[in-house]
Amino acid sequence: MCSMKCADILIKNCSLLTPEFEVISDQSVVIKEKKILEIGDESTISKIYTADEAINGKGKLLIPGFIDAHTHICQQLLRGRITDEYPMIWTRIMVPFESSLSEEDVFISSQLSCLEMIKSGTTAFIDAGGRYMHQVARSVLESGLRGVITCSTMDRGGNIPESMKSSAADNIRRNESLFNDFHGAGEGRLDVWFSLRSIITCSPELIQDVFEKARELGTGVHSHMNEYPNEVSYCLENFQKRPFEFLESLGALGSNFLGAHGILLSENEMDIIKNYDVKIAHCPISNSGKGFTKTPSLINREVGISLGTDGAGHSSLSLIDQMKVFKSLMKVYWGMPVFDPMVMPSRTILEMATLGGAKSMLREDQLGTLEVGKKADMVLINIDKPHIQPTHNLINTLVESVNSGDISDVIVDGKMIMKSREVLTLDEEKIRYESKSAFEGLKTKANI
Template identity: 55%
Template sequence: MALYHKDDKDDVVIKNCSYLKPDFAIAKGKNIHIKNGRIRAIVDTGEDIPPGVEIIHGDGKLVIPGLIDAHTHVAQQFLKGRILDEFPMVWARILVPYESHLTAEDVYWSTKLACLEMIKSGTTAFAESGGPFMERAVMAILESGLRAVVTRSTMDMGAFVPENMRQSVEDNLKLTESLYRQYNNLGEGRIKIWFGLRSLLTCSRELIKETAVAARSLATGVHMHFTEHRDEVSYCLENYKKRPTEYLQSLGLLGPNLLTAHNVVLAENELELLKEYEVKVVHCPRSNLGNHGFPKTPRMLQMGISVGLGSDGAAASSLCLFDEIRVFRSAMHAFWGLPYFDPVVMPAKVLLKMATAGGANALLIGEETGSIEVGKKADLALVDIDQPHLQPTYNLINTIVEAATSKDISDVIIDGKVVMKERQVLTMDEEAIMFESKKRFGELAKRAGLQ
């Protein structure tokens, strides 16, 4: 049977490619047909493609699901290189002065720069954990073509949090609800607005409890930093006589719509609670390993907990999830594998799944994206595999995990639209973004005293 009928034409076809199947096997010699933002068909190469269809040449390329950064900070692009080799508390000494001096246009251009970096790294969707002027961030994301879950950073207490970064419980909820009503589902559904809680140390019992209620009433999610370091555990035990996960359970926040970022300092009974309530776990390997320690990821996976990966923003590293994967694999092997002589404690396929399907589950879009299947959203990245550091290989998945970089991404498709073709970003003016970002970087450094 012919693939095409009269007046039936795709928007994009990826021609003669290899692609990563949901079971992480690789299928070769395929055409991927995309129409109305979704994968319409995956067929053997050979059938003629009608004129007028945009063609992406897949020769020597592997199509993978777009990577999903499940925890980042788009407003922190102008902090690059500032927090590495710094003593604690980086949050109080550097991040707070930085965020408190951001302007709306700083956030807009920082977000543009973050989106540019993500697209060029093969990321097609991300979860923004909150900062100031999120309205401007949403505008930049819409222009980029990326898919995103966006939150406001909400705080109502904390001795080191300045007044201009704190609001009352009522104001925090109203501001987030306003953001939701203005921007949720914009960009043909690419933008989702969630509630955000900065941390247990800066959010009161009332704010956490009311946020849980408000998020459920709007059928949306909640994104928060969680068990990132020992201070959180000590604070909860001293003030509430409960560990952090037990405390959130008592306030009604635990649930399938909760995305928790970091998840390093967790007791065994807390893992059971995360599993019971279907909480979405996200790790940020380079951030966690540089400051807080080794999460119990093998145990989480064994229990069936959904795990995604995040970059935690560009302040200390980059937004490249290939780098996160590589660092995480080595860390898990060193900490959990070598002591017990378990070389497969963190297999390559599992790591790729975290960066794709795991991230999609964390953003509550696992039914729509995160794997390459007919009917799913066409959120795809093409890896140029015909290169000396990737070929020849006995196992391409292993080699990608160990050797691929952001510069190996040749093309990116989001929601069925080509946003990068042969390394040229089509939705953004890279030269203008770089020029404006360098200018604002210097001005902000002076204003916030970060030089």
């Protein structure tokens, strides 16, 4: 019997990011049964609680785990291939690559993705959809991460191999099977959504079927939206409407929809996004080669915005890197012309990478901030380093100077999955070895 109250994990004497996105020091956090049980001053908590595992938080900052709201788990072995390439990389490189993936390739890719996410402080992600997603589910469950997965959904497109396309009925059947097998798995860590790969590769019938089935099952829908000019042109030429206007005309839109990228948005489309409570995930590094997002206008409309990496084909899987680039892009494009250095404050960007991601996952009541009763998904950052301390404003420095190597510990669902930079749930050496072997084979198979 404990003479004190017992907990699973006790993080002692750390600095902590509050739900108001301010930093307070000398705090301790009590974790029990996957949730945050109590937050308080170290002097008080230490007298009340003992724990199975105690973590010394001195010199560390505790924040909610980063949430990658748009990634491609199956493209981890595409790293470095599409940069500095002429269009269209989708048909010349990415489609041949993805159509060549075997089940084992997808499993290895997803293992490597999970490993990289953990080591960069990402505790949850939303995948855009791929092939053999049961193998991705297997990796997520093993890694201890929290994730949203879905099947790649397409039924048209002249440049798309037939092996990657299916009838509307087959697309729905395959995704529903994934839902039945894995939705809620890992004691609720894994969700299954429905997806549209893009409006160009999905017929109106398939689009309506996807949204209808998602509503029936009470789950989300994810799609690439307003990313390329040809996507907008396609909708205007075929439907006389822009992409979001077209989805609205089909009666598809709702608060369960997440549109990735959202670069080429009209004023009316931004109003539509607001009216239907659609969520938007920007991918700053990937988007920078296509245009500048109208984020300030979306924020003024109180649209839910999150950040994504768009997968290893475009960048690392570090949301810390995305935050840095995003701040610079917003400052240069929107701030400089009107001399507004506050056009995109660091606090706002940090909120997108945490609470914004939770909103995109449809889990803001459980994730995204450190509050009593919420899930214990959090990371500790070693801030006792020369590139971080001393600082006049730790939030600014977190966005400007912190890097993935500063992430020391990761907790998901109340379980420690990385401690002092050592991943506890995955065999890092084995994954790196197998990834290199699979990488060489894929280059030959995909002829890229």
